[in-house]
Amino acid sequence: MSDEEVALEQEEQEASATPDEELSEQQKLMAELKEAITVQREQVGALRLKLTVNVPRDTVEKQLGKQFSELKRDAAIPGFRKGHAPLRLVEKRFGSDVGEQLKGQLIGSGYLAAVEKEELKPLGDPLIWVKLKEQRFGEDQKPRSVEVEKLLPLDQAIDHLPMPKEGPFSFSCELEIKPAFELPKLDKIPIERPAITIDDDDVQVELDRMRMRRGTFQPVEEGAVERDDLLYVAMKLSVDGELLDTEDNFDIAARDIRVKGIPLIGLGDALEGHEVGDDVTFEATVPNDHDNLGLRAKTAKFEFTIREIKRLELPPIDDEFLSSMGIESEKDLRNTLRSLLESELERTVKRKMYDHVGQYLLDHTTLEIPEGLSQRQTERSVARRMMELLQSGVPATEIERVRDEMRAKAHDQAIRDLKLFFILEKIAEEREIDVNEEQLNAAISQIARRSGKRFDRVRDELSKRDGLTTLYLQLRDEKVLDTLVADGEVTEVEGPKKKSTPAAKKKKTTTPVAKKKTTKTKKS
Secondary structure (H helix, E strand, O other): OOHHHHHHHHHHHHHOOOHHHHHHHHHHHHHHHHHHOEEEEEEEEOOEEEEEEEEOHHHHHHHHHHHHHHHHHHOOOOOOOOOOOOHHHHHHHHHHHHHHHHHHHHHHHHHHHHHHHOOOOEEEEEEEEEEEEEEEEOOOOOEEEEEEEEEEOHHHHHHHOOOOOOOOEEEEEEEEEOOOOOOOOOOOOEEEEEEOOOOHHHHHHHHHHHHHHOOEEEEOOOOOOOOOOEEEEEEEEEEOOEEEEEEEEEEEEOOOEEEOOEEEOOHHHHHOOOOOOEEEEEEEEOOOOOOEHHHOOOEEEEEEEEEEEEEEEOOOOOHHHHHHOOOOOHHHHHHHHHHHHHHOHHHHHHHHHHHHHHHHHHHOOOOOOOOOOOHHHHHHHHHHHHHHHHHOOOOHHHHHHHHHHHHHHOHHHHHHHHHHHHHHHHHHHHHOOOOOHHHHHHHHHHHHHHHOOOHHHHHHHHHHOOHHHHHHHHHHHHHHHHHHHHOOEEEEEEOOOOOOOHHHOOOOOOOOOOOOOEEEEEOO
């Protein structure tokens, strides 16, 4: 057999390779990188590591050679038959594209190889360190370009990491790792089952939520800012006298929120009582997990000029409102809501029992979580809480309010939620508990019914913001908790005291005490 015939046979074998064989090639690449790379690890916090991965130049050249060879076989270059263009010409024409593609592969595969080599169990995806240019304005208001180090997700970081023409390819990333711990005794957990009944207050809460789902934000023509109002402002953000960001039409809520990755605790109090045209200055500390390394632990100064105030208005319970619901009277509506709540009473009771099981697991598991919990983990904790509210039919405006408040000061709750997440995840793995597509769709259908939306629209909305993953984890945790409740020792107890309805909550009547970190001026 001639050399040409051998080469042709090899090409035909490669073309007919099965997915298993392709996967095997990927595994070979991972094994090659695992042997070739060097990894430096630095502890940057409890359960938080910085990895610097170095891919040797000979490995980079080898991968480049493979990609150019494959490209040469398929490239159509004018003046040459397919597959017969000189390799040097292929490299010149497609070099930048191949380099960009290889860069992404080296980062992704290099990270996975480093994790395996160091025997790490990462929590979520890594963030990549990059250097980029940002424009700053000093006190003289003159712009200047500065180089900053930032942590970015892989898809955003790849454009800011250069592919070296010589020497090794290196990158650094930060990741969080899962803690090691032992599970407590899981059989016969003491559980309290509260005796809960539906009363008029519960019906009023559900009615208020129904009205909130149909409420709209309307401009406030005259008057001052009240809690939870929506404000359109001109915003300036500066640190150490340098202007970092400015937006002329920026929306904020009059409550504790997070802006540009910085928690603004007390912002609601600072904004209450102000009017259109007022300037409000607010200072806050940049958290230690901020994606901009140079800003961490510094004092950020926010300057807001209030352009417009909007307030949520609930529709009256009139004939038009009742007709849109297909109901004749308010009495019939309240009876319908009572029936709905009673039909879901068992789920309400079960959630209370879940709380007892969760507290038992937390109290009986030795599990340390870092104080400097990252913003990403806080966001995951917030997402799980938001999914609970969504499943319960809480309106979007109320969910937004709770989300803002949790983002701003969710640290303690996030620590608790993350501990419980690890515990339930380990139980699910040991007991092989999973959620199938049918169960996931059933939960989406329930959310659709409670929110008055179509199934496909709810699923699409969840898909866009990683909500399907959050819902999956929510359902998996509930299945784990169901097994623990079934094996527990349940005791009937008196139900919890009722809380005031949203409509019954009154605004503050006292003037808030001025804070040192806020100033107010009126534009002339």
